[in-house]
Structures are given as structure tokens and as C-alpha cells.
Amino acid sequence: MNDPQTATGFAHFLAQSDAVGKTLLAILVLMSVLSWALIAIKGLTQLIRRRRSDQFLKFFWDARSLEEVGNEISTHGARDPFSHLTAHAMHAQSHHAKYGAAKLSEAGTAQDFVTRTIKKVLDEETTRLENGLTTLATIGATAPFVGLFGTVWGVYHALLAIGMSGAGTLDKVAGPVGEALIMTGIGLAVAIPAVVAYNAITRSNRVLNARLDAFAFELLTFLSMGQTMKPGAAAPASDNSSNVRGLRTAG
DSSP states (O other), X not given: OOOTTTOOSHHHHHHHOOHHHHHHHHHHHHHHHHHHHHHHHHHHHHHHHHHHHHHHHHHHHHXXXXXXXXXXXXXXXXXXXXXXXXXXXXXXXXXXXXHOSOSGGGOSOHHHHHHHHHHHHHHHXXXXXXXXXXXXXXXXXXXXXXXXXXXHHHHHHHHHHHHHHTOOSHHHHHHHHHHHTHHHHHHHHHHHHHHHHHHHHHHHHHHXXXXXXXXXXXXXXXXXXXXXXXXXXXXXXXXXXXXXHTTTTOO
């Protein structure tokens, strides 16, 4: 049986911790719960979004007309970024054709109005994709330092207790100091999954944004000219090409 004076372990460390140490541990636990909740939600959302996007794109390119696409969206709703983009672009075109430039936000040609609408939707989708990523990045960046601060605080109090007891032997020092290092380990255990998930989700979002940009170019070309760009074909000799390529940066 261990001597109560030399007992070590996480439970002993927790029992000996003061309010600051327990608060830091509670913060790390909260960070871990929040991080794993975001990982689960974002991961599941991405799987569903990818499946729905693939289904819509297959239907879109197999459709015989824009009316068929519009009817599909009206029936089942815009449940993915591509159908959301298509619905807004088609509505913008029909609205401008029916009412013209009735407001300042609708000024310009129909193509200008559709281009601005597509840019707005792309920005909205980018913002939606990035929701929660700031929290993951913050947890990944700060959790190790919270754990390190807990370790420093624990070592400080352990050394104070050892100094007051007058027992400076290795067995009296190693136990409390080793217990304090647990906080650093907890901080790393919280930060590593958050960093890995952040990188994975960011890459997935970057791929989806690239697909959305390419689809936006095809969609605007289709709405403006009534046909899609054939693979490998050059862009039409109009302002359409430059307008689409600048969708995310144009004002």
C-alpha cells in the first residue's frame, strides 16, 4: 500500500490542486468537449453536403432544360451549395427579365445582376463552410499553453510545499513535479485532434469552393448563352469570362 505522504497519480494531483489548477483543468475539459462536438457536427455535415451535391450535379447536367432544374429545386428545395447557387442565379435572371433594374442593387444588365447574385451566394456559402473553424483553430492554438500554465502552476506549488517541509530528496520532488506534467499532456491531448480536424476540414472546404467556382462559371455561361462550355473549349469572347473569374473578388 502506498504511503499517503508519497501517493502520486492524477487523483492525488487533483485533490492537491487549488482553485486555479482546477479551473484550468475545467477549461481544458470544456475545450475538449467543444472540439469533439464541432468535429462530429462538421464531419457529418460535410458527408451529407457532399452526397447531396453529387446528386444535384448529376441531375443538373442530365436535365433537358433549366425549367426541369427549376422544378426539381422547387419540389425538393435547395439542400446543398450547388442547388442553392443555381436557385438564386435562376431567380435573379427571371426577376431582372420581368422587372428590370427597379432598384439600385439591380442596376446594370441582366448578366451583371446575375453575376452579383452568384458572387453573393458564393460568399454566403464560404461563410457557412467556415462556421466553427475559428473555434477549432483557437482550441488547437491555446490548449497546449493552458496545459503548460497548469503545469507551471502545479510545479510552483509543489516546490513551495517541498521547501516548507524541508524534504528535498529526489523521491519527494519527482512525484509532485511529475503529477504537474499531467496538465501539459492533457493540453496536448485536447489540441492535437482540434488541429488535425481543422486542417482536414479546411482542405475539404477548399476543394468544395473550387468546385463551386467552376460550377458558377458554367452556370453563368449557361444562363447567358444558353449552352455550357465544352471541356477544353476557350471562353467566349465577351465580358462573361472575366466577370466569373472575379466573382469572389469583384465588388
